[in-house]
Amino acid sequence: MDTTVSCNAIIEKLGPSGVLSTKKYSNCSLSITRSSNRDICIKVIHGSTASIYRVMTLKVMGKFIPAGKATIELDSDQGKRRFLISNASEEQLKDVLKLLLVKYNNQTPVKNKHLIIRGEVDEISPLRPKELEKVNLRLAAANKKELTPRKNTTPVRKLQQRRQVARKLGQLAAKPQLSMPAITVDKTPLNEIQKQIIAAARVGDSIFFTGAAGTGKSYVLKELIKSLPTDTTAITASTGCAAAPLQGQTLHAFAGIGVGQRTLENCIALVKSKKSLTRSWKKVRTIIIDEISMITADFFDLLEGVARGVRGNEKPFGGIQLIVAGDFLQLPPVSKGFGDDAERAKFCFQADSWNESINKVFELKEVFRQANDVEFCKMLNVIRTGCMPKWVVERIKGTKANHSDLPDLIVPTKLMTHNNQVDSLNKSELEKLQTDEKVYFAEDSAADSKILAVLNKMLPNAIQELRLKVGSQVMLTKNLAVSSGLVNGSRGVVEEFTGIWAEGQRERFGVKIADRLMCRCQYPLKLAWAMTKRQGMSLDLAQVSLSSAFEHGQAYVALSRCRSLKGLKVLDFNPLTITAHPDALAFHQSL
Numbered sequence: 034m035d036t037t038v039s040c041n042a043i044i045e046k047l048g049p050s051g052v053l054s055t056k057k058y059s060n061c062s063l064s065i066t067r068s069s070n071r072d073i074c075i076k077v078i079h080g081s082t083a084s085i086y087r088v089m090t091l092k093v094m095g096k097f098i099p100a101g102k103a104t105i106e107l108d109s110d111q112g113k114r115r116f117l118i119s120n121a122s123e124e125q126l127k128d129v130l131k132l133l134l135v136k137y138n139n140q141t142p143v144k145n146k147h148l149i150i151r152g153e154v155d156e157i158s159p160l161r162p163k164e165l166e167k168v169n170l171r172l173a174a175a176n177k178k179e180l181t182p183r184k185n186t187t188p189v190r191k192l193q194q195r196r197q198v199a200r201k202l203g204q205l206a207a208k209p210q211l212s213m214p215a216i217t218v219d220k221t222p223l224n225e226i227q228k229q230i231i232a233a234a235r236v237g238d239s240i241f242f243t244g245a246a247g248t249g250k251s252y253v254l255k256e257l258i259k260s261l262p263t264d265t266t267a268i269t270a271s272t273g274c275a276a277a278p279l280q281g282q283t284l285h286a287f288a289g290i291g292v293g294q295r296t297l298e299n300c301i302a303l304v305k306s307k308k309s310l311t312r313s314w315k316k317v318r319t320i321i322i323d324e325i326s327m328i329t330a331d332f333f334d335l336l337e338g339v340a341r342g343v344r345g346n347e348k349p350f351g352g353i354q355l356i357v358a359g360d361f362l363q364l365p366p367v368s369k370g371f372g373d374d375a376e377r378a379k380f381c382f383q384a385d386s387w388n389e390s391i392n393k394v395f396e397l398k399e400v401f402r403q404a405n406d407v408e409f410c411k412m413l414n415v416i417r418t419g420c421m422p423k424w425v426v427e428r429i430k431g432t433k434a435n436h437s438d439l440p441d442l443i444v445p446t447k448l449m450t451h452n453n454q455v456d457s458l459n460k461s462e463l464e465k466l467q468t469d470e471k472v473y474f475a476e477d478s479a480a481d482s483k484i485l486a487v488l489n490k491m492l493p494n495a496i497q498e499l500r501l502k503v504g505s506q507v508m509l510t511k512n513l514a515v516s517s518g519l520v521n522g523s524r525g526v527v528e529e530f531t532g533i534w535a536e537g538q539r540e541r542f543g544v545k546i547a548d549r550l551m552c553r554c555q556y557p558l559k560l561a562w563a564m565t566k567r568q569g570m571s572l573d574l575a576q577v578s579l580s581s582a583f584e585h586g587q588a589y590v591a592l593s594r595c596r597s598l599k600g601l602k603v604l605d606f607n608p609l610t611i612t613a614h615p616d617a618l619a620f621h622q623s624l
Contacts, residue, residue, distance in 0.1 A: 101263030247402025419613030
């Protein structure tokens, strides 16, 4: 657990009339320490200057921790202070605030309030189980405590009272009980390679990490994002669908140079002509790019030149740290033109600036998606490299007998190549059900039709108009309770409309549009009679047609969506469709 957070901080001196004075610190470190007489202290270091504030009373506001922001108010030996923290990594900020709150609530009352802390302070000890237990008992007691009754003297309070009566009579749905969650220090463990990736990123190395489908590339990215400053990190991906789970934006949208058809000089001039783009390029210290396999070498080189030109820095990418993830043995970049006249696009690793821009390369080898099916995992590793030994062909053909013993209500998802095919099949199957339809409209942070169109395109897992009936085949689109099996890709059937979500409690999805985070709140469900073959998706039950696969890695992407061989049924199969791009294969073998 971190005891120090790197951030920007504004420290306000407060008085009876408001803010008396303000100090601003960029790139400072804030840590939790103890004084010589065991009092909790906050130590702020900026350059060679250190300031220490003894915590006598404490109030923490952490609503915007995911954005790297928080506010701390306290009475100290130097008077009342307010700390406005920004540009902090989510993970460090969470750890430091958790440590501060638990230690403060476990310390004995300050005896000498007028004692001024001078000189050195001691490091603080890690959180102990007894300290956590004591704080969690207080939280549990606070959750059970009934609020003091108030006089119903205003229209709002009278309305609240009428609603309470209606809920007791069953005329309104019960209001969800909000409570303070227990404080824990448990985190999902990372394997050794995942730890090395995050450690390299935190010290500023430009890295590329790859791995087969289901090795946790997206999970590592999400954990890595939490450890980086929010204001100076650009989270991007090659496609909108890949950017949405990271609450990022497309690489093309961040760059502001379109699809890269202009010359380098014109692209630099275009960025410099727009103040917001220039500011973004000069402010950013780290660019994260997910699904890098879809980015061409030409666009990567163009982007590198734009970074140097706009920032006025001749280092690779203008001194920006790159964190790049993807699997070149999955879908390759889109080629220009059609048919025999198509101009084959080069992979990113074939770019002139690739070797100079990437310092370290990592490969994730532990598969999580198919971890419970060793044979299927071995099959996919062989298929990924374009090999089709006889035993693999026999196993794939043998899947035709699967799904014969499924429950009557469960229907396997059909993986298709086009969205219009998926929408048509799901709509026709929904119309066949002779039950009442319920429509759940998403709650969006914007009402502009253009923004809504972008949200619909970039958030396929959060449907704007979710139409359901009893008997609908559905799939979860977000992890809700991993230990209970409620994970992204879990399949089910709608039995009634009083399920795991209380009325009004929806999941939050977000994506960056024009440098603003746009949010959509919706139930994380979608119809699952049919779906497209998307990278990053996991399914329990799937039917796949491979006869029409035409691109290198396309068959592998489709097959690797399923968690087990038992849950997969290949409808038609041609071994010649199992191929790997020779350039990508050579690069993979060189790692």
